[in-house]
Amino acid sequence: MKFREKLAGFMYGRYGGDQLGIFIIIVNVIVVTVSWFLRQTAGYYVCLLLSAALLALYIYRAFSRKREKRAKENAVFMKIITKIKEFFVRQFNRIRYIGKYRYRKCKKCKTFLRLPRKQGKHTVRCPKCGSTFDVNIIL
Numbered sequence: 001m002k003f004r005e006k007l008a009g010f011m012y013g014r015y016g017g018d019q020l021g022i023f024i025i026i027v028n029v030i031v032v033t034v035s036w037f038l039r040q041t042a043g044y045y046v047c048l049l050l051s052a053a054l055l056a057l058y059i060y061r062a063f064s065r066k067r068e069k070r071a072k073e074n075a076v077f078m079k080i081i082t083k084i085k086e087f088f089v090r091q092f093n094r095i096r097y098i099g100k101y102r103y104r105k106c107k108k109c110k111t112f113l114r115l116p117r118k119q120g121k122h123t124v125r126c127p128k129c130g131s132t133f134d135v136n137i138i139l
């Protein structure tokens with residue numbers, strides 16, 4: 001058997017790579033880079049251990065036969081990444097539309113609402129959950 005066929009046979013039914021796997025590799029590269037600056041200190045060995053642990057975790061996940069469990073882990077990871085991305089997009093939009101809009105969180109469903117920039121106290125109705133609440137736009 002050729003090596004490629006052998007590899008395909010070995011990987012059959014195993015989980016393989018995903019976004020969380022890529023993230024683990026990126027973190028590992030960062031840890032290894034940091035370790036270069038910590039040579040001759042105890043931190044170097046901590047980085048080495050951490051790097052080995054990350055590599056072991058990556059291999060464990062990639063070769064795992066519990067595909068559903070690994071997919072669930074990745075889904076949780078992607079949910080967190082989406083939240084972080086949304087946070088940064090929101091901060092960017094706050095600055096971008098500083099002259100036009102203000103952003104406020106609905107107190108009930110936690111959805112962010114984009115409100116027109118009108119100074120003073122207003123009652124706002126959330127379009128998602130229908131609850132009303134007061135906002136005070138100072139600037």
Ligand SMILES: [Zn+2]
Nearest residue numbers: 106109126129
């Ligand atoms: Zn709401």
